[in-house]
Amino acid sequence: MSFITDKQTLDDLNILGKYKPGSMFNLFNTGQTAGGERLLEDMFRFPLSDADLINRRSRIFQFFRSHALTFPFDQDQLTQMESYLQDSGEHTLLETGLRVIRKLVSAWLLKDEPYAVMQAGLLATTAVLQTCQVLLDKLNIQDRQHPYFDQVAAVGDILNDSRLAWIKTEKEAIPLSFLHVIRYDHLLRKILKNELNIILSFIYHFDVCLAVNQVAIANELSFGVALPASRNRMEAANLRHPTIKKAVGNVLSLSENTNLIFLTGANMAGKSTLMKAFGITMYLAHMGFPVAAESLEFSVKDGIYTSINVPDNLNMGYSHFYAEVLRVKKIAEKVSQGENMIIIFDELFKGTNVKDAYEATLAVTEAFASYRCCFFMISTHIIEVAEALKTICHNIRFAYLPTVMSGNVPTYTYRLEQGVTSDRQGMMIIENEKILEILYSDQGLHPNT
Amino acid sequence: MLFTTDQQTTEDLNIFGKHGGDSIFTMFNHTSTRGGAAIMESMFHSPLSNHSLINKRSRIIQYFSATDSFPFDAVLFDIADQYLANTDERTKLSFEAGSFVKRLSNLVAEDPAYKFVYTGVTAMIEILSSLRSFTEKLALTQEASVKEDLDVITAYLRSSPFDSLPTGNRNGKLAYTELQEVDVLFRFRHRDIIKKLLQYIYHIDVYISVGKTAAHRGFTFPKALQKELHLLNLQGVYHPRLAAPVPNDFNLTPSGNVIFLTGANMAGKSTFMKSVGIAVYLAHMGFPVPADMMEFSVLDGIYTTINLPDNLGSGTSHFYAEVLRVKKVAKELALGKNLFVMFDELFRGTNVKDAYEATIAITTGFAEKKHSMFVISTHIIEAGETLSKRCENIRFSYLPTKMNGLSPEYTYTLKSGITADRHGMLIINNEGIIELLKKGKTQAK
Numbered sequence: 001m002s003f004i005t006d007k008q009t010l011d012d013l014n015i016l017g018k019y020k021p022g023s024m025f026n027l028f029n030t031g032q033t034a035g036g037e038r039l040l041e042d043m044f045r046f047p048l049s050d051a052d053l054i055n056r057r058s059r060i061f062q063f064f065r066s067h068a069l070t071f072p073f074d075q076d077q078l079t080q081m082e083s084y085l086q087d088s089g090e091h092t093l094l095e096t097g098l099r100v101i102r103k104l105v106s107a108w109l110l111k112d113e114p115y116a117v118m119q120a121g122l123l124a125t126t127a128v129l130q131t132c133q134v135l136l137d138k139l140n141i142q143d144r145q146h147p148y149f150d151q152v153a154a155v156g157d158i159l160n161d162s163r164l165a166w167i168k169t170e171k172e173a174i175p176l177s178f179l180h181v182i183r184y185d186h187l188l189r190k191i192l193k194n195e196l197n198i199i200l201s202f203i204y205h206f207d208v209c210l211a212v213n214q215v216a217i218a219n220e221l222s223f224g225v226a227l228p229a230s231r232n233r234m235e236a237a238n239l240r241h242p243t244i245k246k247a248v249g250n251v252l253s254l255s256e257n258t259n260l261i262f263l264t265g266a267n268m269a270g271k272s273t274l275m276k277a278f279g280i281t282m283y284l285a286h287m288g289f290p291v292a293a294e295s296l297e298f299s300v301k302d303g304i305y306t307s308i309n310v311p312d313n314l315n316m317g318y319s320h321f322y323a324e325v326l327r328v329k330k331i332a333e334k335v336s337q338g339e340n341m342i343i344i345f346d347e348l349f350k351g352t353n354v355k356d357a358y359e360a361t362l363a364v365t366e367a368f369a370s371y372r373c374c375f376f377m378i379s380t381h382i383i384e385v386a387e388a389l390k391t392i393c394h395n396i397r398f399a400y401l402p403t404v405m406s407g408n409v410p411t412y413t414y415r416l417e418q419g420v421t422s423d424r425q426g427m428m429i430i431e432n433e434k435i436l437e438i439l440y441s442d443q444g445l446h447p448n449t
Numbered sequence: 450m451l452f453t454t455d456q457q458t459t460e461d462l463n464i465f466g467k468h469g470g471d472s473i474f475t476m477f478n479h480t481s482t483r484g485g486a487a488i489m490e491s492m493f494h495s496p497l498s499n500h501s502l503i504n505k506r507s508r509i510i511q512y513f514s515a516t517d518s519f520p521f522d523a524v525l526f527d528i529a530d531q532y533l534a535n536t537d538e539r540t541k542l543s544f545e546a547g548s549f550v551k552r553l554s555n556l557v558a559e560d561p562a563y564k565f566v567y568t569g570v571t572a573m574i575e576i577l578s579s580l581r582s583f584t585e586k587l588a589l590t591q592e593a594s595v596k597e598d599l600d601v602i603t604a605y606l607r608s609s610p611f612d613s614l615p616t617g618n619r620n621g622k623l624a625y626t627e628l629q630e631v632d633v634l635f636r637f638r639h640r641d642i643i644k645k646l647l648q649y650i651y652h653i654d655v656y657i658s659v660g661k662t663a664a665h666r667g668f669t670f671p672k673a674l675q676k677e678l679h680l681l682n683l684q685g686v687y688h689p690r691l692a693a694p695v696p697n698d699f700n701l702t703p704s705g706n707v708i709f710l711t712g713a714n715m716a717g718k719s720t721f722m723k724s725v726g727i728a729v730y731l732a733h734m735g736f737p738v739p740a741d742m743m744e745f746s747v748l749d750g751i752y753t754t755i756n757l758p759d760n761l762g763s764g765t766s767h768f769y770a771e772v773l774r775v776k777k778v779a780k781e782l783a784l785g786k787n788l789f790v791m792f793d794e795l796f797r798g799t800n801v802k803d804a805y806e807a808t809i810a811i812t813t814g815f816a817e818k819k820h821s822m823f824v825i826s827t828h829i830i831e832a833g834e835t836l837s838k839r840c841e842n843i844r845f846s847y848l849p850t851k852m853n854g855l856s857p858e859y860t861y862t863l864k865s866g867i868t869a870d871r872h873g874m875l876i877i878n879n880e881g882i883i884e885l886l887k888k889g890k891t892q893a894k
Contacts, residue, residue, distance in 0.1 A: 268769060321714060321873065321876070322876065325876055325877055325880055325882070326880070328877075328882055329880050329881075329882050329885070332882045332885045332886050332889075333885060335886065335889065336885050336886055336888065336889020336890070337889065338889065347767075349873070350767065350797070350798065352714055352797070352828075352873050353714070353794060353797055353827070353828030353829070353871065353873070354797060354799075354800065354801045354804050354828065354829065355801065355828050355829070355871055355873075356714070356828070356871050356872075356873025356874065357797075357873065358801060359873060359874050360873050360874060360877050363874065363877065363883055364877070364882065364883070367882070367883045367886040367887065368886060370886070370890055371886070371889075371890070381768070381798065381799055381800055382800045382801060383800050384800060384801055384802075426768060426796070426799040426800065426802075426803025426804065426806070426807055427803055427806050427807060427810070429768070429769060429772050430772055430775075430807055430810065430811070433772055433773070433776045434776075435772070435775055435776050435779045435811065435814070436810060436811075436814055438776065438779040438780055438782075438783045439779045439782060439783065439811075439814035439815070439817065439818070440814065440817070441783050
């Protein structure tokens with residue numbers, strides 16, 4: 001079963017998008033090969049929802065951390081090999097021979113390129129396979145329990161195939177004889193076509209692993225441990241937003257008994273950032289990727305939905321409020337079907353007046369909270385809701401991001417604290433901006449009075 | 450002094466539109482010429498803040514709204530613009546070009562430089578002759594504001610050399626020397642006058658286009674009053690982009706210059722505010738407005754805050770965005786400007802208590818500015834009660850909701866008073882969200 005999410009969530013958390021600044025895909029997309037990029041995109045599109053698969057992938061990444069590896073392949077050779085292998089068909093040896101002869105003759109007569117291109121492709125492939133062999137020797141994984149063993153062993157078997165024995169002896173510089181070209185070409189492009197594609201995938205995967213590991217080191221990311229869904233808990237130490245410099249870390253924990261974090265705090269205190277950090281961490285963790293936290297243990301969930309920046313859909317005639325209602329409804333449908341979800345609501349119902357928002361947030365939060373197998377993080381600026389919830393639900397953890405006043409200027413610690421904030425600096429911001437002074441400043445100076 | 454406004458306001462009122470869609474500008478812009486469209490756009494960008502200028506333009510438009518179509522050949526203006534844009538001295542026709550040899554070679558292959566000048570000059574001559582007959586017809590008018598501009602134009606046309614432009618031979622073809630001479634007149638020597646004449650025609654184009662829109666849509670021409678009266682009187686104002694709009698009456702005076710608007714979410718508060726804003730904006734351009742009757746004292750500017758974008762991406766919260774917006778307006782007010790100010794759902798980005806306090810503080814401050822006009826909508830009716838005790842010049846209006854069983858119905862007609870109508874929970878209940886969650890829970894058990 002695949003991990004459930006949707007476009008709104010991916011946008012909120014800024015997960016995908018090669019050309020979007022600050023997206024998670026962008027953060028990790030530092031590989032060398034186009035094939036690696038495609039593989040990375042697949043991983044991003046389809047997070048896992050099985051604890052074993054997640055841990056296995058994550059352990060492969062971790063293997064790279066303990067070994068100083070570099071990408072040994074030549075980019076040009078790889079590209080040549082890709083296009084060479086793509087250009088293959090179902091031919092018999094005889095047909096291949098005739099095609100090669102035709103190219104050779106036309107190269108003679110017309111001085112055209114197909115023969116040279118083909119020969120170069122063949123040589124590039126040989127070189128890549130040679131490099132691959134060197135890499136395998138360097139990896140030297142003998143332990144059958146090693147998560148990387150299967151993949152490496154599969155490639156090793158192919159390279160050790162007796163039909164490819166010539167690879168090891170062939171020297172790049174010497175032009176291949178005409179008959180050799182026919183034989184090798186037929187072998188690589190027809191007989192061993194699938195095997196060579198396996199090797200290419202291995203190289204792409206190797207590329208991704210290297211890149212992920214480098215990003216992990218550069219950004220001080222660490223790997224989470226996936227637990228079976230039945231454990232129903234998550235715990236993160238020093239959880240940060242991965243793309244914010246000097247981000248402040250926070251401890252977060254959720255379990256069956258406290259499955260909802262109700263977040264309050266002044267505007268600008270960092271509520272949205274914390275929620276995004278939580279969402280991104282859970283998303284990456286479900287991919288088996290490293291996360292921006294000191295440590296992370298989490299029970300695998302079925303999916304994640306967030307509602308952080310719900311777009312107005314004025315073209316469709318919806319008001320902002322109605323757009324939010326529809327979003328909540330969609331999520332409620334999924335939750336009520338019994339899926340174990342991670343749900344993040346930021347500033348629920350901000351598209352309406354404070355009074356409606358108060359009632360609606362209260363009712364919706366209470367109804368959601370009873371789904372103990374889902375984890376929720378809900379924020380609001382309407383602190384009155386938190387006071388009311390305290391008396392109704394007992395599985396809610398109240399937390400807030402504090403504001404510290406230094407003189408008249410609010411500063412923010414971005415460090416989560418227990419309880420409900422009592423900061424009401426709505427009026428204070430107005431006072432700091434000196435709006436009332438401005439309004440009253442010209443009394444008596446008005447030209448018309 | 451200029452009439453001031455800002456991008457937030459023009460976006461709220463959809464004056465220009467983001468993708469050229471259903472904006473107010475496109476509603477009026479049916480000009481035939483590109484020059485006309487440019488003038489129309491500059492009128493939209495800079496409304497007037499002088500009542501005599503406004504009334505003058507308004508009367509001219511009214512006068513031309515009787516004209517059914519643009520009395521010039523629109524194609525000629527594209528040629529003329531292109532022709533006049535070329536001020537390169539080297540493109541003048543040279544004297545020796547008139548020589549026999551040149552003429553002979555011109556017969557064989559047409560000289561592009563000659564062709565350029567020829568088509569340009571003939572287009573201009575045709576435009577000028579159309580303008581002459583247009584002004585002759587117009588000379589009978591009694592409308593003073595039309596006559597004012599007309600007299601200037603007629604004077605130009607009667608002065609040398611425009612009174613005796615060559616008309617060409619029997620086939621209407623100009624001789625080479627004539628062409629050479631007129632080209633210099635048009636493009637170089639009397640360039641300024643030519644530009645003025647064209648601008649006049651482009652203005653006519655705008656007036657006819659606006660007048661046609663007014664007649665077609667049944668708009669009325671507002672009456673601009675002196676600044677010192679501080680009045681706004683609107684009857685039957687409606688939103689021009691709605692299929693079946695409900696008109697409303699609305700007036701503001703110094704003794705009641707703040708409207709405190711309440712009403713449920715979909716009762717039409719924003720639409721009402723937008724329609725008033727559009728009327729005020731158009732009125733300051735001297736344009737016709739979607740209303741039955743409008744009188745207004747000229748103001749110095751308009752600021753609305755209806756769809757304030759959240760800039761969550763850039764880190765400022767909605768509340769802070771609102772505060773900065775209020776501050777901007779407060780600064781303008783402190784300069785002694787008379788403004789038309791609208792806030793929709795003031796301070797919705799904070800908690801109930803702060804919103805209550807802030808709404809009272811800011812509205813009281815605004816109410817002191819008796820020469821400006823305010824429309825403020827909110828759901829915090831408690832603020833309304835406090836304000837009614839504190840300030841005398843705040844008037845309370847609401848847009849009512851009638852319940853038809855479980856579904857709310859809206860009349861969209863303004864009433865005086867405060868309403869506590871809210872339907873946020875109703876919408877959530879109608880969508881069945883809470884039931885959905887409860888049902889899922891019982892099934893799981």
